[in-house]
Amino acid sequence: MGHAFSYAGYVTAIWLFLIGLYGVVTSRHLVHLCLSLTVLQASTYVLFTIIGFRPGLPAPIFTDGVTPGSPAVDPVVQALMLTDIVVEATVVALLLAITVRIHRRSGTTDPNQVDMMRG
Amino acid sequence: MTFLQIGVLVLVAVGGTILVFTRDAGAQPIVLSLFGLILALMFMIFQAPDVALSQIVVGAVGLPLMVLLAIAKLRRDEQFLKREKDRERKAQS
Amino acid sequence: MTPKWRLIVFFIGAAGIVCLFALVRAPVLRLNEFRNRYAQQINTRTFAERNVTDAVSAVNFDYRGFDTIGEEFILFVSVLGSLVLLRMAEERKDEILLDALDRKRDVGPSDATRLWILAMIAPKLVFGVYIVTHGQLTPGGGFQGGVILATAALILYLGEGFAVFRDVLSHTAIEVGEAAGAGAFVLIGMLAWFWRKPFLTNILPLGKSHELTSGGTMALISIATGLEVAAGFILLLYAFLQENLTIEGEE
Numbered sequence: 001m002g003h004a005f006s007y008a009g010y011v012t013a014i015w016l017f018l019i020g021l022y023g024v025v026t027s028r029h030l031v032h033l034c035l036s037l038t039v040l041q042a043s044t045y046v047l048f049t050i051i052g053f054r055p056g057l058p059a060p061i062f063t064d065g066v067t068p069g070s071p072a073v074d075p076v077v078q079a080l081m082l083t084d085i086v087v088e089a090t091v092v093a094l095l096l097a098i099t100v101r102i103h104r105r106s107g108t109t110d111p112n113q114v115d116m117m118r119g
Numbered sequence: 120m121t122f123l124q125i126g127v128l129v130l131v132a133v134g135g136t137i138l139v140f141t142r143d144a145g146a147q148p149i150v151l152s153l154f155g156l157i158l159a160l161m162f163m164i165f166q167a168p169d170v171a172l173s174q175i176v177v178g179a180v181g182l183p184l185m186v187l188l189a190i191a192k193l194r195r196d197e198q199f200l201k202r203e204k205d206r207e208r209k210a211q212s
Numbered sequence: 213m214t215p216k217w218r219l220i221v222f223f224i225g226a227a228g229i230v231c232l233f234a235l236v237r238a239p240v241l242r243l244n245e246f247r248n249r250y251a252q253q254i255n256t257r258t259f260a261e262r263n264v265t266d267a268v269s270a271v272n273f274d275y276r277g278f279d280t281i282g283e284e285f286i287l288f289v290s291v292l293g294s295l296v297l298l299r300m301a302e303e304r305k306d307e308i309l310l311d312a313l314d315r316k317r318d319v320g321p322s323d324a325t326r327l328w329i330l331a332m333i334a335p336k337l338v339f340g341v342y343i344v345t346h347g348q349l350t351p352g353g354g355f356q357g358g359v360i361l362a363t364a365a366l367i368l369y370l371g372e373g374f375a376v377f378r379d380v381l382s383h384t385a386i387e388v389g390e391a392a393g394a395g396a397f398v399l400i401g402m403l404a405w406f407w408r409k410p411f412l413t414n415i416l417p418l419g420k421s422h423e424l425t426s427g428g429t430m431a432l433i434s435i436a437t438g439l440e441v442a443a444g445f446i447l448l449l450y451a452f453l454q455e456n457l458t459i460e461g462e463e
Contacts, residue, residue, distance in 0.1 A: 012128040014233055016135045018226050023139035025222045026215065031189060035147055038182070039135045042158055045174075046131060049165045052251070059166040060255055060267035061351060063422070068259030072267070073166045074251040075258075079271035083283040085173045086355040086441060089182045090290040093448050096189035097297040103193055107200055112215060168351040169268040172343075176359040181445060184366065188452035 009050030016043035030099040030109045034092055041088055045081055052077035127161045134158075144190050148183035155179040263418045264348040264427040272353060273433045277412040280433075281397055284440060288394050291444040298451040321371060329371030336364035344438035348427040354437025361438065362445030374453055383450060386443045393440025400429055400436065 016039055023036030052074030060075035062068040103109050134154040141150045155178025162171035254275065258267045262274060272280050321329075344357030369377040401412040409415060416432075419425035 008125050008128050010233065012132050014229065015132045018229065019132075019136050019139050021226070022222060025218050029142070029144060031144060031147065031186060031193070032142060035151060035186070036139055038151065039139055039154075042131070042135060042154070045158065045170075046128070046161070049162060049167060049170075052167070052248075053165045057166070059168050059351075061168065062259055062265040062267065063350065068265065069256045071252070072255050074248050075254055075267035075271050076248070076251050076276075078167045078170050078268045079276060081167070081170045082173045082268065082353070083272065083280060083355055085170065085177050086359060087283050087286050087290070089177045089185070090287045090294075090444065090448065092182060093185045093452075094290045094293045094297075096185055097294040097451070100189060100192050100196070101297050103196055104200075109193065169266070169353070169356075172351050172356045173359075176356055176363070180363055181359055185448065185452065188449075192452060 009046065009053075013043045013047040013050065016040070016046060028110055028112065030102065030111055030114075031096065033111060034095045034099065037095070038088075038092060041084075045085070048077045048081050124164055127157070127164050130157050131161050144193075148187045148190070151186060152179045152183040155182065259421065262414065262427055262430070263421040264430060265422065266348050266350060266352075268351070269347045269353045269430065269434070270427070273347070273430045273437075274412075274414055274427070277401070277433065280437070281401070281412075284394060284397060284437060287441065287444055288390065291390070291447050294448055295451045298454075326371045329367050333364055333368060336360065336367070340364060340438075340442070344434055345424060345431065347434040348430045349422065349424075354434040355441055357434075358438040358441025359445060361442035362449070365442075365446045366449060369449065369453065377453075381446060383447075386446050386450070390440050390443035390447060393436045393438070393443060396436035397433055397440070400432055403429075 020036050020039035020043060023039060024033055027033040027036060054071070054073055057071055057073050058066050060072040060078070062070075062072075066072065099109065102114055106114055108114060134157045138147075138150050138154050141147055155174060158178060159171045159174040162168075162174055254271060255267055258264060258270045262270055264270050340357050340361035342357075343352040343360055344354055347353030347357070365377070365381060368380065404411060404413040404415050407413075407415050412429075414428040414430070416428035417425075418428050424431065
């Protein structure tokens with residue numbers, strides 16, 4: 001493949017990051033804001049995957065034909081992503097709980113109209 | 120980079136864009152679930168089966184569930200607040 | 213900051229990011245250029261040193277086990293925060309019950325749905341336990357298996373409603389389960405102190421490869437993590453479902 005295509009992964013990561021950030025900036029509903037944060041997280045997953053990937057090598061599971069000790073894809077990066085995915089789901093749940101509270105206190109879910117921080 | 124890898128990366132970018140531009144609260148969990156599945160497909164193609172398993176279970180089931188419950192709760196609270204306001208107005212008049 | 217200004221600042225920042233990306237060039241970004249020495253070492257040594265075949269789980273529960281403790285406690289604290297935030301305020305309880313009497317009941321799931329759901333609970337539980345215990349052999353481990361176990365509890369709620377869900381899975385028991393899972397991880401790490409080794413050293417016998425007992429403490433840590441993640445997600449379900457149902461009047 002051409003030399004330009006090796007940048008495709010990074011372009012995707014940066015595109016997802018910017019789109020997610022755009023969603024956060026122009027959001028009119030707090031739940032939509034949490035989902036845009038999810039897209040931001042997805043950009044880091046894409047980046048990690050691209051960093052750990054070596055073309056032509058198999059996954060780092062050494063059974064069924066992949067002899068132990070042979071070269072494989074980077075397992076450290078995958079270990080980082082694995083726990084991260086599960087943990088970020090609960091963190092988004094916490095954010096949604098905060099959203100529900102904000103809606104009860106101020107009656108609105110529009111981030112532009114929530115101004116509960118008083119001096 | 121094979122065509123499959125580039126194709127799935129394009130799909131991920133498109134999926135993320137669609138998710139951000141979905142403003143209707145009722146449709147958001149479904150689009151989120153689809154985006155999670157596309158991400159899991161990307162992980163599989165890039166030789167990361169552990170991460171793909173995690174993403175399928177969490178990103179296609181767990182996270183849309185939380186969003187769905189939060190949206191349902193917001194709607195119930197909305198109705199409750201409206202009913203309270205009507206009751207106050209009736210009490211004043 | 214008004215929305216318009218926010219958007220302008222965002223576009224300036226986005227242009228900056230794109231410029232930075234264009235300036236940083238190959239060979240740093242070329243796909244094959246990363247020579248992660250740590251990853252290569254782990255790939256070559258995992259089978260010889262620990263008798264396990266899944267390098268990712270070995271990294272999670274053995275080589276970098278301390279980071280996994282941190283992640284697990286992030287999960288614990290998030291669940292705790294959600295439970296605290298969604299606790300119903302006391303003065304609202306009476307008003308809600310007054311209004312709940314004139315609501316029409318929601319239509320429950322059909323009989324076919326309930327039958328199918330009841331049939332699926334047992335395979336889900338078995339599958340979840342399989343994924344948790346085989347973490348060191350094939351893709352899986354405590355985190356994924358724990359969430360699968362939590363989805364078994366979820367479909368119990370979908371099929372039978374909140375009353376049955378609450379009777380089968382008592383809130384106290386699930387809380388105890390979550391705390392036990394988190395604590396067991398730390399206690400297993402402390403076991404190594406009895407042999408005068410650093411925290412979280414793998415001190416149990418490593419067993420034969422390709423078997424459930426391979427990997428020493430990895431299997432136990434995986435089970436503890438599975439318990440904690442499953443209980444955490446079920447508690448999140450409780451937190452979100454409990455108030456919905458009081459307003460509906462199904463209490």
